[in-house]
Amino acid sequence: GAGVSQSPRYKVAKRGQDVALRCDPISGHVSLFWYQQALGQGPEFLTYFQNEAQLDKSGLPSDRFFAERPEGSVSTLKIQRTQQEDSAVYLCASSSSIAGVEETQYFGPGTRLLVL
Amino acid sequence: DQQVKQNSPSLSVQEGRISILNCDYTNSMFDYFLWYKKYPAEGPTFLISISSIKDKNEDGRFTVFLNKSAKHLSLHIVPSQPGDSAVYFCAARVTGANNLFFGTGTRLTVIP
Numbered sequence: 001g002a003g004v005s006q007s008p009r010y011k012v013a014k015r016g017q018d019v020a021l022r023c024d025p026i027s028g029h030v031s032l033f034w035y036q037q038a039l040g041q042g043p044e045f046l047t048y049f050q051n052e053a054q055l056d057k058s059g060l061p062s063d064r065f066f067a068e069r070p071e072g073s074v075s076t077l078k079i080q081r082t083q084q085e086d087s088a089v090y091l092c093a094s095s096s097s098i099a100g101v102e103e104t105q106y107f108g109p110g111t112r113l114l115v116l
Numbered sequence: 117d118q119q120v121k122q123n124s125p126s127l128s129v130q131e132g133r134i135s136i137l138n139c140d141y142t143n144s145m146f147d148y149f150l151w152y153k154k155y156p157a158e159g160p161t162f163l164i165s166i167s168s169i170k171d172k173n174e175d176g177r178f179t180v181f182l183n184k185s186a187k188h189l190s191l192h193i194v195p196s197q198p199g200d201s202a203v204y205f206c207a208a209r210v211t212g213a214n215n216l217f218f219g220t221g222t223r224l225t226v227i228p
Contacts, residue, residue, distance in 0.1 A: 055214065104162045
């Protein structure tokens with residue numbers, strides 16, 4: 001299919017380990033978003049890219065979280081020195097238009113991260 | 117603070133009847149609202165949206181109503197079908213801002 005894909009789907013990490021989560025957006029989509037969804041909660045915004053530019057990272061919870069989209073397509077969310085509170089589902093979404101207009105964000109299936 | 121609230125964590129409805137899912141928000145700057153549906157192990161899927169200049173938007177069996185003065189919106193599904201069983205998230209955004217604010221979701225179960 002031509003939807004948003006994410007890998008890995010599941011990741012178990014030991015506390016202190018670094019992890020990298022990948023997002024392949026819908027081809028040609030300008031905007032890419034990362035969200036964090038804790039158990040029993042709705043998704044919470046982490047960061048936004050317009051093409052390769054990271055225009056908003058206000059939702060990143062700490063400097064251990066880092067995201068990149070170097071060529072304006074695939075994006076990677078990296079979490080350094082993982083902590084147990086980082087355990088969540090990480091969702092990626094993409095959109096064909098720039099953020100802030102009445103666009104629809106299309107979500108991937110998410111990566112479920114469990115930090116032990 | 118939770119700017120978008122879905123106070124009913126779950127709802128059960130008989131097949132063929134109407135499902136009404138509710139959402140309240142606190143930020144008066146929100147001007148675009150969306151409903152997403154989520155099945156287990158999948159990402160949220162866009163369902164329907166409404167701009168603040170409207171008070172109703174309809175798409176097949178799905179209708180969203182917006183009451184700006186009450187800061188309240190609702191999603192009506194009629195008739196409800198077993199395949200509608202999922203978690204429904206309400207989301208809102210300020211035009212010009214980058215992110216969506218989501219509620220905590222309502223789990224709808226449609227009983228055959």
